[in-house]
Amino acid sequence: MAAVVAAAADLSLIAYGDVVAGCEQCALSQTRTQVVFGSGSPTAELMFVGEAPGFHEDKQGVPFVGAAGKLLGKLLEGIGMTRDDVYVSNVLKCRPPGNRDPLPEEIQACEGHLFRQIELIQPKLVATLGNFATKLLSGKPAGITQVHGREQQVVLGGNPVTLYPIFHPAAALYTPRMLQVLEEDFRRIPELLGREAAPPPPPAAPLYAPEPAAPVEHPVQLGLF
Numbered sequence: 001m002a003a004v005v006a007a008a009a010d011l012s013l014i015a016y017g018d019v020v021a022g023c024e025q026c027a028l029s030q031t032r033t034q035v036v037f038g039s040g041s042p043t044a045e046l047m048f049v050g051e052a053p054g055f056h057e058d059k060q061g062v063p064f065v066g067a068a069g070k071l072l073g074k075l076l077e078g079i080g081m082t083r084d085d086v087y088v089s090n091v092l093k094c095r096p097p098g099n100r101d102p103l104p105e106e107i108q109a110c111e112g113h114l115f116r117q118i119e120l121i122q123p124k125l126v127a128t129l130g131n132f133a134t135k136l137l138s139g140k141p142a143g144i145t146q147v148h149g150r151e152q153q154v155v156l157g158g159n160p161v162t163l164y165p166i167f168h169p170a171a172a173l174y175t176p177r178m179l180q181v182l183e184e185d186f187r188r189i190p191e192l193l194g195r196e197a198a199p200p201p202p203p204a205a206p207l208y209a210p211e212p213a214a215p216v217e218h219p220v221q222l223g224l225f
């Protein structure tokens with residue numbers, strides 16, 4: 001029965017994706033390579049919503065395939081999940097030229113697609129990645145620095161949903177403190193899904209093994225002391 005429900009959900013989402021593939025509701029349709037609709041499980045309990053496709057996503061037609069996507073995959077692995085367990089999408093389905101911020105009129109033109117995706121997928125938990133997704137789906141102006149890690153109860157796509165704002169992985173890529181906060185916020189996801197937390201992953205293997213120190217034949221005083 002669950003498989004039949006999943007197949008039906010998949011079909012509706014695929015059918016909707018086919019419609020959105022031809023969307024011309026804003027000027028981004030003139031510059032995109034293709035629409036980046038979303039990817040993952042059509043019956044996911046957990047959905048991630050980012051900002052907009054970047055260069056690689058626009059080329060491949062899949063969200064979060066670049067450096068930020070790799071980090072997202074690692075963070076999921078850390079809580080015992082994979083990309084196939086979740087659904088990943090964006091506020092905008094088309095790449096803004098040069099990866100600039102989405103414009104208000106683009107968000108307005110595109111938001112119906114995101115709300116329809118949420119309606120079809122019916123996730124329990126929607127994790128918003130960064131400011132744009134958080135402001136759109138909370139309907140409030142509070143920024144991500146203020147609200148990250150604090151779940152909110154909202155109604156999206158006609159269903160009660162827990163909204164969970166967290167930092168965007170792209171922002172955490174080069175800011176160690178932000179990465180630490182993102183990891184901490186991520187660790188609460190199993191609890192918010194009502195699941196057992198995954199056991200902590202084994203310590204990461206070192207990226208390189210240091211060479212054994214060569215015997216010093218002629219010690220040289222380098223003037224360091």
Ligand code: URA
Pocket residue numbers: 050051052053054057062063064065066068069090170
């Ligand atoms: N950043 C996003 O917000 N979405 C993507 O798909 C990739 C990077």
